[in-house]
Amino acid sequence: QITLKESGPTLVKPTQTLTLTCSFSGFSLSSPAEGVGWIRQPPAKAPEWLAFMYSDGNDYASPYLKNRITVAKDTSRNQVVLTLANMDPGDTATYYCAHGRGWLLDIWSQGTTVTVSS
């Protein structure tokens, strides 16, 4: 059974860096065709894809956030870490991580709400 859970701050100040950790079980990023994606959803809006870490070591990031976003994996701990620099109130959203079955985001975490406010 695949499960994912994100952890990190729920409140950050403008200009700060957000660091979220996705801890997962039921699969390994050392296995082929597995991945972890990050998605966010502002209040009352559609989901927005942020980044994807694939088991082949390649990672992909939204071109709209490319200068601000990094993803890193810790295969031994079954974790993927998302960092988003220079946070702005427009980054307020629920942040999800999701299992990648190949490129498909099939199982999502419960989500964590991050508010950007001074």
Place this chain on the structure above:
Amino acid sequence: EIVLTQSPGTLSVSPGERVTLSCRASHIVGNNYLGWYHQTPGQAPRLLVFNGNNKDSGIPDRFRGGGSGTDFTLTISGLEPEDSGIYYCSQYALAPWTFGQGTKVEIK
């Protein structure tokens, strides 16, 4: 980037009815890598259909995905009260992955 446009924006239907949701892509979605998700308030999106027309595990038979290329549909037959919520299509054929703006289904 592949832009996905969903229609209609909102549907109000009675239990037992059949509805068809549309998702139109700005470019061909390679390999029909198009999925449909259902989201209820306070919950994460749940995958219903992948690769255009494959139901995910545990998804009831009343959900059916169709289409190819740039035009995709999700048909729900015999609507149940728990089918209310927002339905999103999403493509994973080309980075950046993208989502449609959603179709809200209300059960009368």
